[in-house]
Amino acid sequence: MTNVGFIGLGIMGSPMAAHLATAGHEVRGYDVNAGAVERLVAAGGHGASGVTDAVAGAEVVITMLPNHPHVEQVVFGSGGVLETAKPGTLLIDMSTIRPETSLEIAQAARDKEIRVLDAPVSGGEAGAKQAALSIMVGGEADDFAAARPFFEVVGKTIVHVGPHGAGQVVKAANQLLVGGIYGLVGEAIVLMEASGVDAGVGLDVLAGGLAANRILDLKRESMVAREFQPGFRIDLHHKDMGIALAAARQAEVALPLTGLVAQLVAAGRAMGYGSLDHSALLKVTEQLSGRA
């Protein structure tokens, strides 16, 4: 069994760290929110007083933080992972962040003989709780092989997608698809309702045809009922659309639909829906048609 330092015990990190503790690993968790640390202790882990404490003695360090500034602070900051981890430590960043930061971490870690993977996830809170996440991993093949037993504790679909940063690029592709599909399901609902057609009945038919997709399967009823409890917040999707557009710029490609979806998500935030589930893109489309 392995000593694991786990930093970031929020909606996703909390159940993931608990699964690792249940699997028999010695998990030392840290979060700036003391209540989150207490939850890990109640789930069989150990509480750490800071990043340095979580990393001390760890063979594997996992970060699950909101965005790249948080990851940079924890990894590069004073008393952070790169300063305190012993050579040979495997640092697995499972946050969704911009690929450049993953590359910067990999570069800086090389000098310290710390091994690094970017390993963002898909599957949401339910996937984290059920240990059924999809994990897209960037980095060296040997490090992926070493990390695989830990991924298997929290995930079901685990794929090495390429070198450092590739995991984040695949995650950006996931987020532009998810945002686009939500936007179009919202438009389908607005069209049907404005035409006097029962949108719930209409979407039931569509979910059996060529337009079938998991968002229709999982979310059509809650969208038609206007239930927008998160889930995954518009605020976080706004961050992810920014990552997708920045990655497109870096790759020197034009993604026009992604640009449009990013603007719809930004509009949702500006309209005050940032803390609602991303399916609330429907409200943006309704508002554009004067139907809110």
Ligand code: NAD
């Ligand atoms: P969250 O905000 O619930 O959790 C992040 C945690 O990090 C918080 O508990 C916060 O207190 C902690 N934190 C912030 N700065 C810290 C620091 N310097 N040191 C220690 N702890 C710190 O977010 P989440 O929903 O768990 O998401 C985490 C990451 O996973 C994000 O990048 C998100 O985009 C991604 N993600 C989320 C979902 C989802 O459905 N929620 C799904 C897939 C991927």
